[in-house]
Amino acid sequence: MIRNEDIQGKVVVALVVDKMWEAKLRWFGHVKRSIDAPMRKCERLAMTGLRRGVIWTDVLLMDDVLPEAGLRDFTFEAAHDAIKQYVACTFSHLLLDISDALVKVHDNQKGVIEEDYPLQSALETSKKALVQGSMGALLDSRRLLDENLEVLSSLTNLIIELVQEGFQDFFRKLNDHFFMLSGKKYSANQDLTFGEGMQGDKVLPELVLLLAQLSVFIEQNAITRITEARSCLIGTSEISSFSGGGTRGYENSSAFIPAEICRIFRSAGEELLQHYISLKTQKILIVLKKRFTTPNWVKHKEPREVHMFVDLLLQELDTILNEVKQILPEGLQPKHRRTDSNGSTTSSRSNPLRDDRLVRSNTQKARSQLLESHLAKLFKQKMEIFTKVEHTQESVTTTIIKLFLKSLQEFVRLQTFNRSGFQQIQLDIHFLKTTLKDTAEDEAAVDFLLDEVIVAAAERCLDPIPLEPAILDRLTQAKLAKNSDQNSTS
Structure with a gap:
């Protein structure tokens, strides 16, 4: 026979758990809002919330009292979603940084800004954004892997897979972005938000030349540096996941394959350079046509x-x-x-x-x-x-x-x-x-x-x-x- 004291005790525990769970839901909402916030704020707040070990400790206490609620699994799922959105947010931010550097070429053409060597400045800014942003993504992933928290340590393979997929997807989108700016083609998967004045403008030959040379830099320099840094920061024992497979299976993941990315940007560099030559030649042909058809x-x-x-x-x-x-x-x-x-x-x-x-x-x-x-x-x-x-x-x-x-x-x-x-x-x-x-x-x-x-x-x-x-x-x-x-x- 169940005693009234036992029923009252469980009711009290349930109420306490309910209040604690309400607080945790507010915390998960805070994490999501921080991810949806502007990127730099997202980087500062999102993972700060995940790294608070007290949250995981409280979840374990609640799970001991009321295992039927499945709080441990829910927390893993929430952490999974937060990390996934965080990685996606990081690479979206990197794409925007590079796009901002390319906007300078348009602004200079319109007279918004004046520089003696605008193409050189835009190229160096783009290179810096690409390399530093890539290194930053790897450093952040290393920090997550170094966290001494059960909720994060159990997601090690997931973090590695998300970062590798992020790099592969980032470079593919970057290639699409280059060709869209050159006016040659457009990817239906391109979801990057461009700076004001980038869309609808006439294609600038000098911008196409800049994209061609940036493609060469990616192929000959950036991919090698990212690959080497990846080995140092993530570790040789963990980096095997970058070649495919992993916890979710090879068919569901997109491994970061440096050789493939190099091939893509080698081809892009050649095609964009030819496109620059074609645009410049077409402009000269206008002069020739007018000269020979007039007199x-x-x-x-x-x-x-x-x-x-x-x-x-x-x-x-x-x-x-x-x-x-x-x-x-x-x-x-x-x-x-x-x-x-x-x-x-x-x-x-x-x-x-x-x-x-x-x-x-x-x-x-x-x-x-x-x-x-x-x-x-x-x-x-x-x-x-x-x-x-x-x-x-x-x-x-x-x-x-x-x-x-x-x-x-x-x-x-x-x-x-x-x-x-x-x-x-x-x-x-x-x-x-x-x-x-x-x-x-x-x-x-x-x-x-x-x-x-x-x-x-x-x-x-x-x-x-x-x-x-x-x-x-x-x-x-x-x-x-x-x-x-x-x-x-x-």
């Missing part, structure tokens, strides 16, 4: 100076040089210059029209001689015009120069020139040859492409009589002197 080339007047479109081309190249010099390294290979056997590096000897002394005749025989000379030169040199683009200043600028010269040749082939129009093209190319010789890495190939433009103009000319070398040199020197005076006064 009537059959009624062109005698050339008196280098055309202003050459200035626009050189301005675009100056912009490109300024951008690549901020964040791309210099190339290690020397310039590929033309030897005497294949032609001189001087402009006066590299013109195929003067090489063949075609300065007096506009007959079919003269045209045949011109083409034969050009083909002979092509087979003699056996040069490779377009080579693989490297992440160097010289390689990028030279590739853009080659592309716009090839496009220039195609624009020329679509026109029909009188003698004066042909001579204008000859003069413009002569000036470009003088100014580009110190800019391009592969000078021989660029020189050859310049010659091809003149040959194409001769093929499309009704009367292909070129200017005399002395006239070319005089007009070129006059243009150089004019530009020098304008630069000194500006």
Whole structure:
């Protein structure tokens, strides 16, 4: 028979447990609110609550009194959710830090901020945010593993798996973010909140270049540093979980695989660099199209100076040089210059029209001689015009120069020139040859492409009589002197 005293005692215990449980629920609510709070506050408050050993002690006391309530299991579940949200919060914060650094490129373009080297500053800020944020995530996980609490020590494998999944997912989202900013593609899984002004804006080529170089840094530097730090901070006995498996099974976890991440960002770096070159080339093509579709080339007047479109081309190249010099390294290979056997590096000897002394005749025989000379030169040199683009200043600028010269040749082939129009093209190319010789890495190939433009103009000319070398040199020197005076006064 149950005594009244026993019933009263259990009622009292139940009431006490109920009050204690109400207090613990408020505490769990505090943990959740701290996780949902702004990130830096989340980092400070969320794990502070979990590390309070008195909470776990009280849970054990309540579980002894009333095991039917399942307080121990509920607490493990709450701790599990808190840690999971905390890790996710950490990597979301890291994504936002990097996004904030990239916003600076847009702000600088809009004049919101002014810096002498905005791309260099944004790149260094992004690198710092990436490395320091990754190290911070590893340090936090180490601190959790070092806690001498049963509720945390029993979740060791979970913590390791969440961190590894966090890194893998973070880098995949970062790759998606890069391509979204470049305007190339968008990931439906991308849930990152971007800074104001980042969405809907026109894609900036300089931002694409920055993303390409940041991808190179991730592949060649960041992943190695994170992998090494992971081994030191988490420990060799625990790091086996990072290769897959773990408590939840390989099929349910996403192991941090450095080789895969390196492959992703190696590919991203190459694709983004090509995209930068494409964007810059398209901008130059606008200048070329306007130049060749506006005048009537059959009624062109005698050339008196280098055309202003050459200035626009050189301005675009100056912009490109300024951008690549901020964040791309210099190339290690020397310039590929033309030897005497294949032609001189001087402009006066590299013109195929003067090489063949075609300065007096506009007959079919003269045209045949011109083409034969050009083909002979092509087979003699056996040069490779377009080579693989490297992440160097010289390689990028030279590739853009080659592309716009090839496009220039195609624009020329679509026109029909009188003698004066042909001579204008000859003069413009002569000036470009003088100014580009110190800019391009592969000078021989660029020189050859310049010659091809003149040959194409001769093929499309009704009367292909070129200017005399002395006239070319005089007009070129006059243009150089004019530009020098304008630069000194500006």
